[in-house]
Amino acid sequence: xxxxxxxxxxxxxxxxxxxxxxxxxxRQRTGADxxxxxxxxNWVQRGEPALMDKWQRTAAALAGGVDLVVELPTxxxxxxxxxxxxxxxxxxxxxxxxxxxxxxxxxxxxxQRLMAHLPTNPATFKRFDQxxxxxxxxxxxxxxxITLNAANDILGFFYALANQRAGRPLTLLPxxxxxxxxxxxxxxxxxxxxxxxxxxxxxLAGDWxxxxxxxxxxxxxxxxxxxxxxxxxxxPWLRYxxxxxxxxxxxxxxxxxxxxxxxLKRAALASSTFATFMHAAKTKRYTYTRxxxxxxxxxxxxxxxxxxxxxxxxxxxxxxxxxxxYLHQIKKQVALPLVSRADRDWQKGPGxxxxxxxxxRTLLTGIDQDYGRIPVKKDDSE
Amino acid sequence: xxxxxxxxxxxxxxxxxxxxxxxxxxRQRTGADxxxxxxxxNWVQRGEPALMDKWQRTAAALAGGVDLVVELPTxxxxxxxxxxxxxxxxxxxxxxxxxxxxxxxxxxxxxQRLMAHLPTNPATFKRFDQxxxxxxxxxxxxxxxITLNAANDILGFFYALANQRAGRPLTLLPxxxxxxxxxxxxxxxxxxxxxxxxxxxxxLAGDWxxxxxxxxxxxxxxxxxxxxxxxxxxxPWLRYxxxxxxxxxxxxxxxxxxxxxxxLKRAALASSTFATFMHAAKTKRYTYTRxxxxxxxxxxxxxxxxxxxxxxxxxxxxxxxxxxxYLHQIKKQVALPLVSRADRDWQKGPGxxxxxxxxxRTLLTGIDQDYGRIPVKKDDSE
Numbered sequence: 001x002x003x004x005x006x007x008x009x010x011x012x013x014x015x016x017x018x019x020x021x022x023x024x025x026x027r028q029r030t031g032a033d034x035x036x037x038x039x040x041x042n043w044v045q046r047g048e049p050a051l052m053d054k055w056q057r058t059a060a061a062l063a064g065g066v067d068l069v070v071e072l073p074t075x076x077x078x079x080x081x082x083x084x085x086x087x088x089x090x091x092x093x094x095x096x097x098x099x100x101x102x103x104x105x106x107x108x109x110x111x112q113r114l115m116a117h118l119p120t121n122p123a124t125f126k127r128f129d130q131x132x133x134x135x136x137x138x139x140x141x142x143x144x145x146i147t148l149n150a151a152n153d154i155l156g157f158f159y160a161l162a163n164q165r166a167g168r169p170l171t172l173l174p175x176x177x178x179x180x181x182x183x184x185x186x187x188x189x190x191x192x193x194x195x196x197x198x199x200x201x202x203x204l205a206g207d208w209x210x211x212x213x214x215x216x217x218x219x220x221x222x223x224x225x226x227x228x229x230x231x232x233x234x235x236p237w238l239r240y241x242x243x244x245x246x247x248x249x250x251x252x253x254x255x256x257x258x259x260x261x262x263x264l265k266r267a268a269l270a271s272s273t274f275a276t277f278m279h280a281a282k283t284k285r286y287t288y289t290r291x292x293x294x295x296x297x298x299x300x301x302x303x304x305x306x307x308x309x310x311x312x313x314x315x316x317x318x319x320x321x322x323x324x325x326y327l328h329q330i331k332k333q334v335a336l337p338l339v340s341r342a343d344r345d346w347q348k349g350p351g352x353x354x355x356x357x358x359x360x361r362t363l364l365t366g367i368d369q370d371y372g373r374i375p376v377k378k379d380d381s382e
Numbered sequence: 383x384x385x386x387x388x389x390x391x392x393x394x395x396x397x398x399x400x401x402x403x404x405x406x407x408x409r410q411r412t413g414a415d416x417x418x419x420x421x422x423x424n425w426v427q428r429g430e431p432a433l434m435d436k437w438q439r440t441a442a443a444l445a446g447g448v449d450l451v452v453e454l455p456t457x458x459x460x461x462x463x464x465x466x467x468x469x470x471x472x473x474x475x476x477x478x479x480x481x482x483x484x485x486x487x488x489x490x491x492x493x494q495r496l497m498a499h500l501p502t503n504p505a506t507f508k509r510f511d512q513x514x515x516x517x518x519x520x521x522x523x524x525x526x527x528i529t530l531n532a533a534n535d536i537l538g539f540f541y542a543l544a545n546q547r548a549g550r551p552l553t554l555l556p557x558x559x560x561x562x563x564x565x566x567x568x569x570x571x572x573x574x575x576x577x578x579x580x581x582x583x584x585x586l587a588g589d590w591x592x593x594x595x596x597x598x599x600x601x602x603x604x605x606x607x608x609x610x611x612x613x614x615x616x617x618p619w620l621r622y623x624x625x626x627x628x629x630x631x632x633x634x635x636x637x638x639x640x641x642x643x644x645x646l647k648r649a650a651l652a653s654s655t656f657a658t659f660m661h662a663a664k665t666k667r668y669t670y671t672r673x674x675x676x677x678x679x680x681x682x683x684x685x686x687x688x689x690x691x692x693x694x695x696x697x698x699x700x701x702x703x704x705x706x707x708y709l710h711q712i713k714k715q716v717a718l719p720l721v722s723r724a725d726r727d728w729q730k731g732p733g734x735x736x737x738x739x740x741x742x743r744t745l746l747t748g749i750d751q752d753y754g755r756i757p758v759k760k761d762d763s764e
């Protein structure tokens with residue numbers, strides 16, 4: 001029997017009831033045998049360190065119903081929507097997923113049909129690649145009258161676009177999101193759903209009573225028992241890096257252009273906390289998220305070449321028995337090298353950026369992230 | 383009346399009774415009107431952060447009898463003996479000092495005459511420039527039978543060499559050192575002299591009773607009242623820098639060659655303290671001091687071009703009334719730009735490395751080091 005897979009691009013930062021609901025829906029709607037997740041590693045799309053490390057988040061995802069977790073490399077995760085989406089689609093297509101399921105505020109929108117409105121002028125097209133979602137929003141409104149407002153709609157559009165460009169290997173499956181909006185800041189008492197943002201705030205404050213109703217037990221236990229990280233933990237290093245680098249060095253890093261290096265250096269010297277730094281660094285031109293991504297790129301000393309290379313390998317973070325069977329089924333046909341154990345060749349080669357991104361976390365928590373680590377197996381008692 | 387100056391190349395880390403004795407001797411032996419010191423800034427020759435910052439050390443030196451303190455730039459201070467000496471001689475010659483006084487274990491040695499034994503083959507000569515004192519020691523022993531053993535003798539030799547190369551602007555004045563040897567680790571109870579090394583250890587341990595007999599009151603008070611720094615304070619940043627830099631980046635830094643970058647990176651990840659790091663990084667080939675200098679170069683992200691430029695300006699750190707009069711006398715004839723207040727032009731230009739070296743200290747202590755700072759005036763009540 002050939003197993004069929006539905007893919008999801010996720011961060012699980014942390015895994016909550018909304019994610020579990022999405023996985024159930026994806027299974028029911030497709031009849032897929034396995035659910036595959038391409039998940040951000042230790043740094044996430046909004047330019048922040050993940051709350052828990054990728055191994056804990058993998059274990060929680062497996063407990064929540066995912067069968068196979070591969071790492072969305074730092075180079076794809078720490079990116080604006082179009083590159084984040086392109087990286088995820090590339091991994092899921094390489095893993096021979098049949099469907100791509102994604103949550104959206106408007107599941108009835110025909111994302112594939114939006115592709116008919118892509119600009120035909122290659123120059124315009126390239127411009128979308130280099131800039132941000134907002135540019136495309138304006139274009140689409142002009143061309144079709146359709147306004148993509150919600151963050152997940154925009155992401156959905158970029159999934160469709162990446163899939164289109166890759167020759168449509170995946171069948172798109174937009175799914176209605178359950179519960180709270182993506183950026184809701186607080187947990188509402190009378191529901192089983194909350195945004196990951198609200199859950200992170202509550203977890204950093206140790207408010208377990210608020211979190212308990214909105215996450216599976218396997219997530220709650222991990223949040224209580226593992227080191228949680230956020231930007232303030234990394235701030236002393238970012239500050240030192242900004243102060244000790246000369247502007248010429250900073251300009252060698254990803255997306256550090258247009259004089260932002262001077263403003264970031266000034267803000268670093270003058271700010272004793274990450275919050276005051278961000279306040280000092282923010283302008284109308286640079287969104288909060290964009291500055292956070294620049295800050296993460298500086299902390300990791302990420303170069304343009306490594307950030308723009310796209311996924312170079314499939315790093316397996318964990319699997320269930322079904323996920324392992326699926327891996328066995330496809331392993332001879334995957335289009336990217338499978339990495340099940342990070343060795344020196346990986347560390348000094350294509351995995352160098354991910355290795356640094358993990359090692360910086362290791363300095364803080366003492367928990368090794370990459371070299372020698374092997375995939376997590378699903379704990380069936382959870 | 384034309385004032386005449388005797389120059390001293392120093393670190394005053396910290397200023398102690400041996401330094402005060404040397405200054406008295408230099409005045410008596412020369413009849414000079416002013417004593418000028420070229421003093422290391424916030425990083426010293428053995429590759430360590432100075433115990434007190436350059437402003438406190440300047441104030442202590444003025445209290446101890448120095449009339450004018452200029453900064454030996456980081457690019458000259460964090461160097462092996464021959465470049466350290468060359469930088470100091472360049473500054474004192476630019477300041478039109480008549481003599482260069484220096485302490486030595488063998489004041490009767492004719493350092494100038496040693497110059498007769500310099501190799502005449504330019505290739506050999508260049509080799510001395512690029513390597514270390516030990517190479518020359520071997521050569522001199524072969525050529526003359528003279529063995530330079532003590533650290534200060536070697537430094538004396540390099541002062542003579544730098545002076546020779548600069549056209550002999552300074553008259554050499556070797557002075558007998560008083561008291562303890564340079565590297566003595568402990569303070570002996572029955573004497574007024576101790577090594578700076580021993581005094582630093584006692585100060586970091588808060589052993590004021592041991593220090594009190596061997597330093598002027600002005601030093602003791604400062605040691606008790608200002609933030610003292612040592613490598614362990616900077617270790618978290620060095621460790622992060624080594625972990626977050628890829629080896630290609632590390633090889634862009636001063637003296638990071640021959641694969642040492644791999645060993646330092648490995649040692650950093652495995653070591654939670656600076657002491658264990660140094661233990662892991664040390665080999666027969668690389669002395670402790672050399673690794674400390676490499677470590678300081680990495681922490682400051684010092685590039686070969688900026689480390690090899692030599693002094694580009696005269697940064698005035700402090701003066702007495704006589705020192706100020708002397709500055710006034712020479713200011714129209716000095717061969718390097720005088721910097722009495724570090725402004726943006728200095729900060730973004732020739733002072734960039736010194737500014738970074740100070741700013742990293744500022745992150746730790748909260749005390750601004752450079753931008754906008756003006757020279758310390760001698761406090762005549764001390």
